[in-house]
Amino acid sequence: MKSIDPSLTTGLKMIPSINSDQITAITTGSDGAIYVSGYTYRNLDGQTNNGNWDAFITKYLPDGTKSWTNLLGGSEHDQFTSLTTDSDGAIYVSGYTYGDIDGQTNNGGADAFITKYLPDGTKSWTNLFEGSDYNIAAGMTTGGDCATYPSYIDSNLDEETNNGIDDGLNGIDDCLNGIDDGLNGIDDGLITIDNSLNGIDDGLNGIDDGLITIDDGLITIDDGLITIDDGLIPKPWECGTITNDDGLITIDDGLITIDDGLIPKQWECGTIEWTYLFGGRRDDFTNAITTGSDGAIYISGYSYGDLNVNGQTYSGGYYDAFITKYLPDGTKAWTNVLGGGSDYDQITSMKTGSDGAIYVSGYTYGDMDGQTYNGNGDAFITKYLPDGTKSWTNLLGGSDYDQATAMTTSSDGAIYISGSTGGDLDGQTNNGGGDAFITKYLPDGTKSWTNLLGSSDYDQVTAMITGSDGAIYVSGYTYGNLDGQTNNGGGDAFITKYLPDGTKSWTNLLGSSSFDNATALNTDSDGAIYVNGYTYGDLDGQTNNGYYNAFITKYLPDGTKSWTNLLGGSDYDQNTDIQIAICFDYPLYSMDGQTYNGGDAFITKLSVNNIIPTITLAVSPSSVLENGTTNLVYTFTRTGDTTNALNVNYNVGGTATFNTDYIQTGAASYTNTTGAINFAAGATTATLTINPTADTTVESDETVALTLATGTGYTIGTTTPISGTITNDDTSVTLAVSPSNVTEDGTTNLVYTFTRTGVTTNALTVNYNVSGTATFNNDYTQIGAASHTATKGTITFAAGATTATLAIDPTADTTVENNETVALTLATGTGYTIGTTTAVTGTITNDDLPSINLSPNQTVVEGNTSPQSVTYTVTLSNPSTQSITVKYATANGTATSGLDYTSKSGTLTFAPGVTNQSLNIPILNNNLNEADETFSLQLTAPTNAVLGANSTVSTTITDTLTASVTTTLPTNVENLTLTGTGAIKATGNAGNNIITGNSANNTLAGLNGNDTYFFVAKTALGTDTIIETTTGGIDTLGFTGTTTAINVNLGVSTLQRVNSNLKLILSANNVIENATGGTGNDRITGNILNNTLNGGDGNDQLQGLEGNDSLWGGAGNDILSGGSGDDSLWGGASNDILMGGVGNDKYLFQSSSVFATSLGIDYISEFEAGLDQIVLSKTTFNAITNTVGQALTDFAVVTDDEFVNASNAHIVFSQGTGSLFYNQDANLLGANTVFEFARLGNPDITLSSSNFSLVV
CATH class of the missing domain: 2.60.40.2030 (CalX-beta domain)
Structure with missing residues (x-):
């Protein structure tokens, strides 16, 4: 669809005569011409009036030139009321006459007639419709079979008998896909008589002006003359013409009585195919017409009498609604009466649904189809199937008045009705005065939702349509503020958008300080919405020309107002319909009413801005090879009017030069800077071809850029340059190296690969420069180059070859040096371009590293x-x-x-x-x-x-200082070891020193501190002298590591033989306190000092003599003799003999882990109870229940060994044998858990817990 350019009013034509002239219908022909018809009182365009009113038809060319005018009439009143065109270009006009016409005799009263004209103005034929009384052709359409269907107000006609007073058919047709004449031309507009509405057209593809509401069936007009015309007429369709059905109604004396309706079918040849009357004994009126998907014609309206069809009778009320179906051949299929009861019922709108069903809506003042009337008038909607079966009826109303005035359907099958209500509706509260409403029904009759739309004053919906996005648009007028928008004064037109779920999207008021009304709606394919109506005031900055003017306003889908145009003269002007041409790109024509500037009718042509062709430009492919076979093709495309030839301008740019780098075909003209191309008449595209000129010149890629330029008769759709590229396909050389580094002494070389693209047919020599830190023939050699020096080289491609390689072979050496590089850079030459412009570097990694x-x-x-x-x-x-x-x-x-x-x-x-x-x-x-x-x-x-x-x-x-000469330890050094074979002296310091001699006769003096004199007497050590004093600390003789038995007595100062490897002289008898044996069977004797004697491994004999001595047997079967003094004896592992001697002695039983039989069985030669102690290690005897430091209560005495295992104690003394047992599991009997660990030598001794102590 196209949108109307408000800035263009391309034609305004007056049809003048001395007296009054009236246009009643307008249409367009297949050739684009515009035809208008009506009547005149006088001579017109050089033709003589035949008396009274003559009908006329005038043809205008699209540019506004008048082509011809024909008068048609007799001596009586003659009038054209409807006009249509056929697919062959013929023009059909219908109307009525009170006299004879074209040789045909009037049948009495007013006869309807139809006349065919050829496009050149030649009259082909005229037919009168027979009837003895009042017959008026009020509307006409063409069917899918190219037939014409006029509709009439008539008495008896074509031998069909009138049933009563009169039947009315208001000329509402729907030949073309449910689009009726209320959309496409002339309708009654809005006439308010006794608060009634005449001719409400809501512009929704089939809801037309056929609603006339008269309180008492009588219309009184003071002036006696009503002239109704206007509306927008679209370009004719391919077959059939949508006509201005209502034409012109003239009322002479203020009283209208309307006769029976009829619907004749007029074929192309002019022969009347069929005519049918429908009606009862009283007045019958048709308000709506539509066609079904099967080609049938449906009319609906209301009747004052018994239609007496299908066994249906008049309800006895004021009037009943009816719907009648006709087949394309004129056969009446069925009629259904839809009546409420004792009051009146009326259909105001009719639509064909997407499922083929027929939907009618209107209002009733009584119960209907079993549904209870709510009072004061209810809206209703009824669904009929094509066979006449009534599917369902729904009443919609409250306790106040409710009336459905408009209807539309959507592609999903939903039905929407709208109208007005004086009260609350469907649970929604009326805002005051009267509110508009919109209600959605599903195809099964289910009501989906209702929305009230209103202010505190009166609000009325007059038009309704479904948009391309599925939204529903309603328009009308309001006397109050609406949806937060302030009324401009009087009544304002409004438009409101609803989404399919009932959500209100937006409302816009459109008004002046006077009354404004939106009477029609339509939408465009781009989603735009056009509102049509009239205003008594200035609107959107435009000045009213007098009384009221028609207007048209465009809105975008988001509610943005795009533009408004007023259209009118100094008197009243009204648009009651708007139609967008949807199949042809032609201008729109609007009859805007009658202006009283001397009584001339007028016609205005509105150009459609998108009808002016829009030119777009594209190129495909976007790039081609210079030496290839493919061309750049620029396609110019026009959308909009393609009827005529068109010349389009463009500018030329880019880096390519015309006639040097390329030539062109297809252009009307072409230079390096500008050009033009022609579209043939009817063509939508034109092409321009750019053919690159092949050469061998190495050059950059080149472009051809075309930019649309302004011209006459088109607009520019592509505003940016459209560029195509001619890709240079002459030889290009690139360079790469792999690997990028190699080791100097390795086996891998640097390989430089030269690659050429483009022409590869012939051999080619390429130049390069050489740089880097490596020196040719010193650090490397090369393989593959035609020539190579320290600074430059050449390489040759074989014919047909795309690559050539150069290898750099590093020279191995042992010099430790930096890594070195070889860099090759492509240099200019003949027959190629440089593809790699930077140096390509390989590295020789030095692998001779220190x-x-x-x-x-x-x-x-x-x-x-x-x-x-x-x-x-x-x-x-x-x-x-x-x-x-x-x-x-x-x-x-x-x-x-x-x-x-x-x-x-x-x-x-x-x-x-x-x-x-x-x-x-x-x-x-x-x-x-x-x-x-x-x-x-x-x-x-x-x-x-x-x-x-x-x-x-x-x-x-x-911590040990070694010395081969006589040495005294420095103050902070702990140990001193003599080396060599010299008889030297080692002197310690005041610290605790370990002094070791060498193999010679050494003098060892520890001085103060606890010193150890260390001997490993496995080899010959000579005779060593130890010099110590009694105050020189606690000193030790250490023989750890000596494997042969030693014999040492700490109480002898004379020379003593320790073993075969060592002799020892002590400086005094009692100066050495401790001695440690080796691994042999040692014998160590203490002195009067408190000695610690450790036998080490082996079966040792330790004798403490005087002093409180500690004797440690170590491993082996040792004999420990404490002598006098309080001695501690620990036999260690194995079976030892412990002799405490005189004094309070302690016999220790312990190991570094839990008890094991390796501890042995020690023999205590004489245990002095009350003096001596048996000391047990809790770590070793871990089953003892007492803790360290406690008295041993986990102890028992038994008479003999056999009772030990049964004792509860863990330490058990067998008095009969003198043995001490470790009863590991107490009283649990088991041979593997009772161990003897000591045996006392005194007979009949008795032990108690006090003789024991526990240590860790």
């Missing part, structure tokens, strides 16, 4: 110096010309950073040429005599170098 090593592991004597550190040297195997870095870090071993040393980490950097660097690690001193401890130093992540074999070293921190 190695990095650390100096060897070191041992540091803790405390030997202060402050103290260990220093490592980091060394490169070879000098390098590059900077070299390496990371380093220390890590704990048994030494702990922060306690034994200070951790160090970082990056060491060698400047070019430097090969050695040092790392210093601080050592932390303490006065603890502890085992050797270690930490590590590691090198990682070298750059420009590799790690050598010695990248990780270990540092040992020791």
